[in-house]
Structures are given as structure tokens and as C-alpha cells.
Amino acid sequence: MIKNILVALDDDDTCQRVFDQTIELAHPLHANLHLLNVLMPERDDSVTQAPYSDKDWKMYADRYRELKIASLKLLENLADTAKTAGVNAEVTQAFGTPGPVICQLAKTWGADLIMVGSHGRRGLSEMLLGSVSNYVVHHAACSVMVVHEPA
Template identity: 50%
Template sequence: MFKKILVALDNSPHREAVFEKALDLARATQAQLMLCHVLSAYEDGSPGIPIRSYQAYYPVLEDSTWRLYQQRWEEFEAQGIAQLRQEQEIAAAAGVTAEFTQVTGEPAAMICNVADSWQADLIMVGSHGRRGLSELLLGSVSNYVMHRATCSVLVVHPTTDAASTPAPATASATA
């Protein structure tokens, strides 16, 4: 069974569900977890991509803008580490051995790289459920990982409220 599970976590609302499913599986199989967050300029909460002009008219403003961007990026990094530490503590309280890493780069490729270097048996990754044009423009991390990882991959799809919504009552005819 699985002994080393890499859990790819982003800043989406789906993060908690991916973490909880990974924690449940790790408990059931007595596996270790590697909580992995990839810092990306395209992620929710990121300060984005720095835009610097090579012909700045006001170098002082250009420098202050760059410093502000760097400060925001450092805050983004610190928030990622804090979230990973909190999830590591939750795992420890549940009796699961967990470690974490935060890397910077293209998320799909970095997830595969970390899984290889850590020798993971399984990668758990969330799906945003993108289809069509949005998948083409934004890409699909889970699709990339499924096709390029050297270990098994479990894709956690977003849950819908349909499971918690009661089925509509059917009318019955009485004669």
C-alpha cells in the first residue's frame, strides 16, 4: 500500500478537502505525508508578476515599486509556510507523520519533481474542474501530473452541495 503520500496544496477553497482526504488516507494506510505548496505568480493571493520597465522615467519610483513587490512576495511566502505548519500540526494531532515543503515555480512540474525527490508512492492533487477554454488558457495541473508523474496519482474533485441537499419529494397518488 502507500507509505509516502505527497499532497499538493494550493490556496484555492478546495485546499481543505484535499488535505482532509489525504489525512484520512494516511491514517488508514499508516503513511507519511509530504505537504507541498508551490508558490506561483498565478495563484490566489499572490502579488502577481512584477512588471518593470527598462526605461523608467523615475528610477526612484521604479525602485520603491520593486521593493513593495518584494515585500508582498515575502508576505505571500510567509503565509504559505504558516498554513503548511498549521496543517502539519493537525496531522501530528491525528497521529500522522507529516513534513512540508514550499517551492517556487511552475506548479505541475514542481509537484512531479518534489514527488520524485521524496520518492512518493502517491500524489494527491486537487482539481479545479476547469473545462474547455479556461483549461486551455489556465492549464490543468492535475492533468499534467497524471500524465507525467512516476508514481500513482489521486485527483480529488471539488465536492458539490448535491450530496447534502435532500432529494426532491415525489408526489404519490392515492385513490
């Protein structure tokens, strides 16, 4: 029986679709949600550029803080929406490489299922940019449901 669902979310166009499908699944099961957002250097060019001056470092720190606040606000809004729908939800924000972070948190939290979106990357773009959903499917210790973008 599915009781704990880890929901990996980012702030792109798949986020709402993943969340909506998770609520549809979780509500009748009375499952608990753990909403996760992983901040990563690849999401923001300023994070991957080495700061060389105090001005550069301040700009980097400001951009990171803005990204962190916006992502946390998104998670909290989604948690409120879940609770309004009668689904218990908690939030976590982490920093690192998304695939391994998602798998580790799922294991630590005791997730029965991981919900993750897919951008539909194939071929060279998947090889160059990576695929979080592909990593999670192959490394998670529990079941994984991949939510695809509509065709």
C-alpha cells in the same frame, strides 16, 4: 503499499478537502505525508509585473514575502493537524510552475502517491489557465489521486 504521500496544496477552496481526504487515507496506512505548496508568478499579479522603480520592487518584494509567509503558515498548521491525528507530516515550499515541481519533488522524495485538488476547469478555461492536476496525472512517476470539488 502506500507509505509516502505527496500532498500538493494551495490556499484556495480545494485545500482543506484535499488535506482531509489525505488524512483519512494516510492514517490507517501509517503513511508519511509531504505537504507541498508551490508559489508561482500566476498567483499574484504583482509577481508577474516587471518592477521598474525601487518603490515598485519594494512593493513586489513585500507582496511576495507576505504570500510566502501565509503559505508556509498554512502548511505548518496543516502539518500540526496531521500530527495531532497521528500522521507524520513534513512541509516544503517551492517556487515555480506547479505541475513540474510537484512531479519532480514526488520523484525525489520517493512518493508512492500524489494527492492533488482539481478546480473543475474544462474546455477553454482549462486551455487558457492550465490544469495542474491534469499535468500531474500525465507526468507523475507514481499514482495520482485527484480530489474534485463537490458538485
